[in-house]
Amino acid sequence: MRTLVLAEHNNIELNPQTLNTVTCAKALGSVDILVAGKNCGDVAQACAEIEGVQTVLIADDVMLAHALAETLAPLLVSLAEHYDAILAPATSIGKNVLPRVAAVLDVQQISDICEVVNENTFKRPIYAGNAIQTVQSRDAKKIITVRTTTFEPANPTGGSATLKNIDKVDTPQLSTFVGAELSTSDRPDLASSAVIVSGGRGLGSVENFALLETLADILGGAIGASRAAVDAGFATNDHQIGQTGKVVAPDLYIAVGISGAIQHLAGMKDSRTIVAINSDPDAPIFKIADYGLVADLFDVLPELAQALKQ
Amino acid sequence: MKVLVAIKRVVDFNVKIRVRSDGSGVDTAGVKMSMNPFDEIAVEEAVRLKEAGTVSEIIAVSIGPAQCKDTLRTALAMGADQGIHIETEADLEPLAIAKILQDTAHKEDPDMIFLGKQAIDDDANQTAQMLAALLNWGQGTFASHIDFTEGAAQVVREIDGGLETIKLNLPCVISTDLRLNEPRYASLPNIMKAKKKPIQTVALEDLGLDTTPHLNVLAVEEPAQRKAGQILSSVQDLADKIKEAV
Numbered sequence A: 001m002r003t004l005v006l007a008e009h010n011n012i013e014l015n016p017q018t019l020n021t022v023t024c025a026k027a028l029g030s031v032d033i034l035v036a037g038k039n040c041g042d043v044a045q046a047c048a049e050i051e052g053v054q055t056v057l058i059a060d061d062v063m064l065a066h067a068l069a070e071t072l073a074p075l076l077v078s079l080a081e082h083y084d085a086i087l088a089p090a091t092s093i094g095k096n097v098l099p100r101v102a103a104v105l106d107v108q109q110i111s112d113i114c115e116v117v118n119e120n121t122f123k124r125p126i127y128a129g130n131a132i133q134t135v136q137s138r139d140a141k142k143i144i145t146v147r148t149t150t151f152e153p154a155n156p157t158g159g160s161a162t163l164k165n166i167d168k169v170d171t172p173q174l175s176t177f178v179g180a181e182l183s184t185s186d187r188p189d190l191a192s193s194a195v196i197v198s199g200g201r202g203l204g205s206v207e208n209f210a211l212l213e214t215l216a217d218i219l220g221g222a223i224g225a226s227r228a229a230v231d232a233g234f235a236t237n238d239h240q241i242g243q244t245g246k247v248v249a250p251d252l253y254i255a256v257g258i259s260g261a262i263q264h265l266a267g268m269k270d271s272r273t274i275v276a277i278n279s280d281p282d283a284p285i286f287k288i289a290d291y292g293l294v295a296d297l298f299d300v301l302p303e304l305a306q307a308l309k310q
Numbered sequence B: 001m002k003v004l005v006a007i008k009r010v011v012d013f014n015v016k017i018r019v020r021s022d023g024s025g026v027d028t029a030g031v032k033m034s035m036n037p038f039d040e041i042a043v044e045e046a047v048r049l050k051e052a053g054t055v056s057e058i059i060a061v062s063i064g065p066a067q068c069k070d071t072l073r074t075a076l077a078m079g080a081d082q083g084i085h086i087e088t089e090a091d092l093e094p095l096a097i098a099k100i101l102q103d104t105a106h107k108e109d110p111d112m113i114f115l116g117k118q119a120i121d122d123d124a125n126q127t128a129q130m131l132a133a134l135l136n137w138g139q140g141t142f143a144s145h146i147d148f149t150e151g152a153a154q155v156v157r158e159i160d161g162g163l164e165t166i167k168l169n170l171p172c173v174i175s176t177d178l179r180l181n182e183p184r185y186a187s188l189p190n191i192m193k194a195k196k197k198p199i200q201t202v203a204l205e206d207l208g209l210d211t212t213p214h215l216n217v218l219a220v221e222e223p224a225q226r227k228a229g230q231i232l233s234s235v236q237d238l239a240d241k242i243k244e245a246v
Ligand SMILES: Cc1cc2nc3c(=O)[nH]c(=O)nc-3n(C[C@H](O)[C@H](O)[C@H](O)COP(=O)(O)OP(=O)(O)OC[C@H]3O[C@@H](n4cnc5c(N)ncnc54)[C@H](O)[C@@H]3O)c2cc1C
Pocket: A199, A200, A201, A202, A203, A225, A226, A227, A228, A229, A240, A241, A242, A243, A244, A245, A246, A256, A257, A258, A259, A260, A261, A262, A263, A264, A267, A277, A278, A279, A280, A283, A295, A296, A297, A298, B013, B037, B038, B120
């Protein structure tokens, strides 16, 4: 099979979730990558170095600067005849763009796959990960988004793909990019961080939520949040972990003041080690935590920071 | 403006689902069903826009078995004006739903279509985008705020890096995210009033659309379960375990 992976990037850097998607694509066949953007040459170069990638297609145009679905989807559709499968990470871009491609091609997309059984058959979580569905596609072409936490990243070096410029596709302008308010942080990216310290409603306020930072600093981790913490304004939406937020699987996930609703567990239960700090001994989070401490988080956090520093 | 809102009847978000032991699917017999929470947000947004005078008419559409009428009644009690029930016992895929909604859009000619960003049963997150593609309209997915200015919708979207604002020509499709609003509970008088609002029922077969599944579901299994862990007795023990884990 010939596959095309949509690279996820911000025109400057390649999002590492692309590497996990490449690994998934390799399970199906040969891999080309599409880098669509504006002044995205560095990203294309980075893609060319990924081990096992054959060709990097570059579409560099101002219309593609912001990955708008209305301009990116027609480009992917125009390339589809050369490929048996098109894949993207199940990120906010992949989820936005690929169904638009699938509908035009009359293909039923397979969302968020966590396993390739064979070239027609895939596993994917449903019901917030409380069931795993095995689906066999009858479509000649596959359109797939990938749950990146379940695939190892491809080696980012050692490859020597051919670079090839392609033209954008003319489309009527249905949408315009107005602006973005992106969270900036020196912390590791939530999706790929080895350690995540995550807070819930139990933190009680924005000020208290900042208590997690000390712990994250000591452990070199990222900060996550439950929906309740985001809804309450303790953290911004990009911190939300869960069924309808981000899916993460760090080496260590520390849940502080999080009850463990199924919608939250859906986003973190594949973490290697889970630690929970909660004052309620019956909180469901303890059913999946490897280590739990039943205590008031406001007592625990300062003491824990001290103990970890030693 | 006229708004179409698509709503799905799903297993209630509070239900702990059970996977059938023969691997044939999820047990839904006797289980509490509700409107998909994201679709409630879509209905609420339409109702607020009507209250603000931006929207003049709200049509709620639901596709599925007879009980979808209950889901439509909920939308009507929240403030939708009329319902369309496209009746079928078939388990339809997002692409098929998008084709049906495309057909409804051609007949009803709305200025906007609102859908929840994802259904909490199949977690596919596809229908809004597919519908926008089939209609060749713009799409404002994962919306957390919507404004209107001269013939365009300005949509703030929840994206992985934070928030993004885009402007869409009308007509457009919008998929709603959690922070767009907090849906109301229908009041008793409104529930009574909703009983008199019209629901039009159409048999799926009468639409003449190809909704055959593209996927075979071979199995539905329980995921691997985590082993129960250990409750520690001191912060020092916790610190030691954390040091081991990193
Ligand atoms: C459609 C839909 C989608 C959803 N998607 C998501 C999602 O993606 N992610 C997500 O997280 N949720 C999601 N939810 C929400 C989910 O159902 C829960 O409501 C949410 O996860 C609860 O967040 P929480 O654990 O922070 O709050 P709560 O459930 O209120 O838990 C707070 C916890 O803090 C503990 N606590 C309080 N004070 C202290 C203290 N001083 N010390 C120690 N512990 C303390 C309490 O014992 C409690 O267990 C979704 C819900 C719906 C309906």
